[in-house]
Amino acid sequence: MTSPTVPLRLFVNGDRHEIQVEPRKTLADALREDCGLTGTHLGCEHGVCGACTILVDGKPARACLMFAVQCEGMSIRTVEGLAPDDETLHPLQQAFWDNHGLQCGFCTPGFLMLAAGVLEENPEPTEEELVEALSSNLCRCTGYQNILKATQCAAEAMRE
Amino acid sequence: MSAPATSTEPMNWVGQSIRRVEDPAILRGWGSYVADIAARDRACHYAVFVRSPIAAGRLVSVTAPAHVTLVTAQDLAGVAQVSPVLHRPDYVPAPMPALAIDVVRFVGEPVAMVLGRTPAEAEDAAELVDVQIEPHDPVLTVRQATAPDAPLVHPGPFPGEPNTVIDARLTTPGFEDAVAAAEHHVHLTVESARQSAMPMEARASHVGIDRASGRITLHTTTQMPHVIRTGICDTLGISEDLLRVVAPDVGGAFGAKMSLAREDLVLVHTARRLGRSIAWVETREENFLASWHSREQEYQLTGSFTANGELVALRADLVADVGAYSCYPVTFGVEPLMAFAELPGPYAVGEYSVRSRGVITNKCPIAPYRGVSRPVQTLAMERLMDTAAAQLGLDPVQIRQTNLIRDYPHTTPTGMVIDPSSHLEALATATQTIDVPAFRERQAAARAAGRYLGLGFSCFAERTGYGVPVFAARSMGITPGYEKVDLAFDPSGNVVLRIGASPHGQGLRTTLAQVVADELGVDPAVVRVVHSDTDATPYGWGSFGSRAMVIAGGAARMAGAALRPRMERIAAELLECAPEDVELRGGWARVRGAGAAVSIADIARTAYHRSHTLPEGEQAGLEQSALYNPLGTFSNAVHAVEVEVDPATGEVTIGRFLVVEDAGVLVNPAIVDGQIHGGVVQGIANALLEELIYDERGVLVTTSLMDFLPPTLAEVPRIEIEHLYTASDFTVTGAKGVGEGGLIGAPAAVLNAITDALTPLGIAVNRMPATPARIREEIRRATERSQEHRQGRSPAAAAGSATTASAESVPTPTPATVPGGKP
Known part of the structure; x- marks a missing residue:
């Protein structure tokens, strides 16, 4: 039943992630499941609650309303990339x-x-x-x- | 390291708004919520539940293509039904199977589970499941459910009316005489729509199997891990030793995560049967459909008053639509029985006659939601006070002053003991801060300009931190109440406090460390609080009912206080002084009035590693357990709200929101204020916005955040808080619970303010939420009434249930002042 997957390159918090996803997979799920970045949370999956808000090319976006494949090559920032280092908070x-x-x-x-x-x-x-x-x-x-x-x-x- | 000459540490950590130890990890995105654990387990299978789209019917078949891993009730051999017990003659149980067996009783009831190797594969598989249901007529309202020929949601037998599962009655001996002697009888009906606690994190579970030991670990979104362990093991017929339940970071709960989830029964049973880990993450739609509802209630009251406004007798007929099943462990008695026992609230009502019913329907079962029945109880009593004040020609503040409890401890008609509180002082503080005369001037000026401002008050007593005796009085088969803690130093001088309470946003890791730090003379930073893991904590009842700081905090203080003399004796041996001369503070034990000091870490090291040097009779190690089982303590508060209502649109704008709160000792004032803020905003939501709506077939139509409307920042006012600090020896820390009060008081104050604003139109708002459409409807009806009145017909005959007044004193609406005309 699984649909074919496609290769995808995401730039998240300055790191390059080479992942394989189904075209129907949301950006939020790809970040959480394929990039291991579970700081982006899902509260409704219909774009209202904003728990999954991330920055895509610097602008706030709902990660649950974007397909991962839409973000090929784009610069994504998640909460894990907000602090400059492990000692300092943003x-x-x-x-x-x-x-x-x-x-x-x-x-x-x-x-x-x-x-x-x-x-x-x-x-x-x-x-x-x-x-x-x-x-x-x-x-x-x-x-x-x-x-x-x-x-x-x-x-x-x-x-x- | 040598001791500092003078300690820079504060005398008391309790009372300080220190930053939460919980926060840095969460702020970095390093929190670990159940769905995160599921996302990280690449080997687990994912579950999706298939749910009934029909409110009532016979489940004919559940089938799927052969390649789908389908789990139905037939695969759950040996799994009992969930049937929590109340030892009451009027209680009718409503056993709940893990998955529907032969019958479906509400839309959203789980009938099957499918598994997939990815969440998407499981969702695809769920689409292939064919569910055949022969529909029956559902019962969707109390009126339908209790009609003589009503279809039965469960077979019963029902000793009273059909589908009536709780029917509690009480009349105090002097009631009828008091009613006969009273001069005014004020009738009132208040209603609350169905509500959802709607935590930001929906439910989720992950079941892992340890093949070596055969043990199961369930990570789940729960408020009471130990009780859930008991519930699952009893239902599956397995030993509690086989199951470890962990609540990691939990994304809000508000009561909605304190009941046993039938989904967890299916997950644990299936994971065990198949020998593989399984994860389930609920969707928001499922959360609305099936994760417990609350507070669909109607109360009819008659207050009997003397001429000067003293409430001498209160008659109440209370009914709660409790949905299709009984929640474990507290049962669907939780709403009607709380209202039964606690309705009079902060008022010294002399005589009381009450009937309180729970009625089952083909809707999602109810479970506790922050405040349980108390937001509706407070709405009822506070609308009664304002309605009576209007009819008796009294000021709303004055009638409250007349009736508020003033002598403590106060025993209520149902035998509750209200400990020292500050009801009158809180009201005085609120009226002074609001400056009522100045508001009335602004209100009059606004009315002259065609604007409608209103001021509303609500007073309440919040029962918190209650122990076993209170739950035993409810005759619960499972009787919660106490909390035990295990407090231990390690040899390096760090402290671990293991608790049975289970925080999910309240910051207990911070606040309990503050309590312990004061007792042991250490910095809170060296105190680590371990919670929410049944393998690592003493059996306890979790976090609910504004109880954790009172009970777990009390037990923590008791453990610390019991350990302190041992530390002093060991320090005295090391310092060669008398134990009573030792002062523990800032991580050091000092000889009072002298320079000698030894670090508390040295005391711990000595206790563990040089136990042969301990004073005669001292055991090795440095640890202490304590158990606290209090009677309970009452916080109190007054909320005061200013609103403006636009009669043309029905929109309500909150101009000012004041809370005067008395929760005794505040362990961490910032956290207390945060609890009040959050509660008040949920209360505003209940008052104005949120409502779960079923259609005439029993299908829930509010299943997204575009239909169910929680407030955003744009809808909430700035909340002002003032604190009073009544000392009460009913709690060992002096702290009273504060988790629910914001939500308990806010709806009543808001509806009183709306009614005050719309008094010129002859409108009383007694149903929440008071949505714009509902306010417009009231205005339209009032317009019709005033037109009929002008045409010489009796206004009393035309009055709807929303304007409730005794026949002798019906307020006459001011005619022809309705802006906006008919809708």
């Missing part, structure tokens, strides 16, 4: 930690990548712009209060 990660911006943590990678994409494009968003952007994703634990606060703190830290 300012967003640091701010989420400092401001209790996560509880169960399942939505967190998606929020971090969404916020990273938003702040890289617009380093000084107004609160209104940030609320608009962060309302792309769902969280069920935090009531969003500290996610907004953490993102604002990170934006400030990233401008310094």
Whole structure:
């Protein structure tokens, strides 16, 4: 029953992954199952919750709504590639930690990548712009209060 | 290493908002959720469940082509049905097979499982399964289910009305006299739609087999690993020693992951039979269809009041639509029996008469969801207070002041003991912070300008951290309640605390380390909390019901307090001083008032490796267990909400949300506030947005996140929190539970605020969620009523159930002020 697979080259967090996937496989599944990057989570698989948000060529995208084969040769960033090294956190990660911006943590990678994409494009968003952007994703634990606060703190830290 | 001359460590770690030890790994994407474990196991097979598309019917056949690995009920020989017990004469069990046998009882009920070597292959195989069902008429409402000739969801027998599985009644001896003496009788009907806890992570399981030992390891998304182990082993008829249950990182639960999943029974049985590992990751659609629903309830109340607003008697008829099966271990009695016992809430109701029923239907079974019945109970009592205030011409704050409990401990009509709380102080703080007179001025000005602002309050008592006696009073066959912890130093001076509680986002690894650190005089960084693995932790009841900090935290403190004197005696031997002169702090044992010190690591090293030097009578090693089984403690809070309602669209905008919370000692205030934030937003969702909807054939139509509408950041206000700190000796840490309160209080405050806003239109909103369509419908009905009124017909005869008032004091809607006209 298995469909034929095709070879695919993905550039994820600066690493090249040569993988074999069915053409119907989503990018999220390929990242998780074929690249071993399980930090990208799946909360709905229909593009609403945003837990699988990653950066594709610098822009936030739902990994569950893209086929892996669409991303041949594109540059992909996932939560595993956010921190500069194992000793240092990215300012967003640091701010989420400092401001209790996560509880169960399942939505967190998606929020971090969404916020990273938003702040890289617009380093000084107004609160209104940030609320608009962060309302792309769902969280069920935090009531969003500290996610907004953490993102604002990170934006400030990233401008310094 | 020498001791610092003075300690820079704080006296108390409890009370500090230290950052969570859980976070760095999660922030880097290194968390380990069950689906991650499945993705990493390249050798496992993947399962997909085939589910009934029919609400009620006879299961005729389940077939698939020969190459499909198909598992049906016929392949589950020896597997019992799940039938949790309540020792009550009114309880009718509703046994749940792992996979449907002969009968299907709701849309989404699993009828078969297929396996594939990849998730996609399993999904393809599921498409090839042919399920033949002969449909019957489903029963989809309480009214249908309890009609004299109703089809039976289960064969029964039912001692009372058809399909009625719980029917609890109580009337206090002075009830009728109190009613006869009262001057005002206020009638009210409140309703709650079906809700989903909707954790961001749907359910998932991975079963691994160790061929060498024959043991099975189940990684699963559960809140109570030990109880799930018991449930699976009892149902499969195997020894608990064969099964290890692990809950790794769990992506939110809110009660929806505390019941035994029938899917896990099939997975464990099949993995064992085939000798191969199997993984299952639930889809969001399945999570809506089959992963437990909650809170479809209707309450009819009559409050009997004196002229000055004292509630002297409360009559309640409560009914919960509990779906098709009983959840293990708490049973489908959990909603009706909680409402039965706890309805009066924070109010000192003298006399109480209650009937509370659970009724089965051809819908997804219910299970606990954060707060269980208490959001509806609070909605009922708080709408009763506002409705009574309006009818008696009293101020909403004043009527609450009259009725709130003021003397502690307070014994309720159902025998619950409410420990020291701060109901009146919390209300006073809330009214002061809100500045009610200033709001009323703004409200009047807005009304003059055609805008509708409203202010709503809700007061509640949140029962938390309750132990065995409370569950025993519910007559549960399996009686939860206590928690045990095992606390041990290793020889290097690090501490491990093993707990039976099972956190899934609450940060217990951080907060319990804070509690232990204070007892042992160490930094929390050296305390590692081990949880959620039945091979590595003492038997316990997991995390639910706002219990973990109270009970596991209490046990942790007790273990630490019991270990401390041993550490002091060993230190005294090393320092050549009296044990009572030893001070443990900052990782050091010091002689009080002198310079001599020995590190706590040295104490541990001595206890393990130089036990021959220990004082007379001291055993080798440095460890202590403790068990805590409290009666329970009540947090309390007041929520105050300002809203604006647009009568043209029915849209509600929340302008201000204040929580005045009293949870006693706050171990980590940032984490407490986080719990309140999350609960309040789920409460706003329940009040305004979220609803599970079945069609007339019993098909769930809200099966995606485009149909079921959780709030995003754009829909939630900034939440202000103020804390009060009542000391209570009902809990050994002084901490009261706080996990559910946000959700318990928010819906009532929001609906009271909407009703306050729409008072000029003669509208009361008593059903949640108050969606824009529903608010528009109320406005349309009120318009019709006011037109009929002007034409000289009785408004009482035309009043729908949503506006409920005693016949002698029906509020007259202001006519002809409805903007927007008819829809």
